[in-house]
Amino acid sequence: MRLLIDGNILLDVLQKREPHYKDSVKIWKMCETGIADGRISVLTFANLVYVMRKELDAEIINEVLKYLSLIFSFEDLTSLDISSAAEMQWNDYEDAIQAAMAKRIHANYIITRNVKDFKKSEVIAFTPAEFLSRQ
Numbered sequence: 178m179r180l181l182i183d184g185n186i187l188l189d190v191l192q193k194r195e196p197h198y199k200d201s202v203k204i205w206k207m208c209e210t211g212i213a214d215g216r217i218s219v220l221t222f223a224n225l226v227y228v229m230r231k232e233l234d235a236e237i238i239n240e241v242l243k244y245l246s247l248i249f250s251f252e253d254l255t256s257l258d259i260s261s262a263a264e265m266q267w268n269d270y271e272d273a274i275q276a277a278m279a280k281r282i283h284a285n286y287i288i289t290r291n292v293k294d295f296k297k298s299e300v301i302a303f304t305p306a307e308f309l310s311r312q
Contacts, residue, residue, distance in 0.1 A: 179214045180204070181279040182249060183289035184221040186305060188228065191241065197290060200305035204288055208248050215249040218278050220271070222251065252282055269294055276300060 182204065188194060189201035208215030222242065229238055245251075254274070258281060262273035272291070276298035279287050287295055287302040295302035303311070 178212075178286075179216060179282065179284045180208070180308075181216050181218070181252075181275065181282065181284040181287045181300070182208070182221075183275060183287060183291065184224050185290045186288055187217070187221070187225060187245070189290070189305075191225075191229070197305070200309060203309055204305045205248060216252050216282060216284060217245065217249045218252050218254060218275060220254050220274060224271075252278055254278070255281070257281060265297065267294075267297065 185197075186201045186204060189197040190205055204213075204215070207213040222245070225241075226238055229241065233241075255278075258274050258277045261277035261280070262270060265273040265276065267273040267276075272294045275287065275289075276295055278284075279298065279300035284300050286308060287298060287300050288305060288308055289295065289302050290304050292302045292304055292307070
């Protein structure tokens with residue numbers, strides 16, 4: 178099963194954000210152990226760097242990238258993703274890009290805490306708790 182992991186799930190774990198940490202870690206473990214095929218958009222990683230650069234230096238951010246690449250596969254952003262997202266005309270273009278990428282890579286689900294932002298997505302979005310309750 179292929180999952181597109183949204184940035185908020187990654188930040189939940191990296192920053193140990195409660196009360197979301199526990200369920201987000203379970204998603205990571207599923208990807209780490211091969212139960213799920215976890216994918217991350219390179220755009221998501223760029224956004225993580227933007228957030229983390231306020232707290233971490235470049236060397237630590239590079240270590241985070243290496244660590245993430247052991248658990249997840251990174252998906253390149255394509256011109257198809259960009260144009261498909263623009264055609265969706267969503268309020269949040271970044272979320273539309275995520276939805277377009279999820280469709281292109283044949284993800285089974287998007288894992289995010291912002292499910293409401295993906296109501297129009299062709300790939301169903303679940304919070305970690307919702308997803309885990311279905312397993």
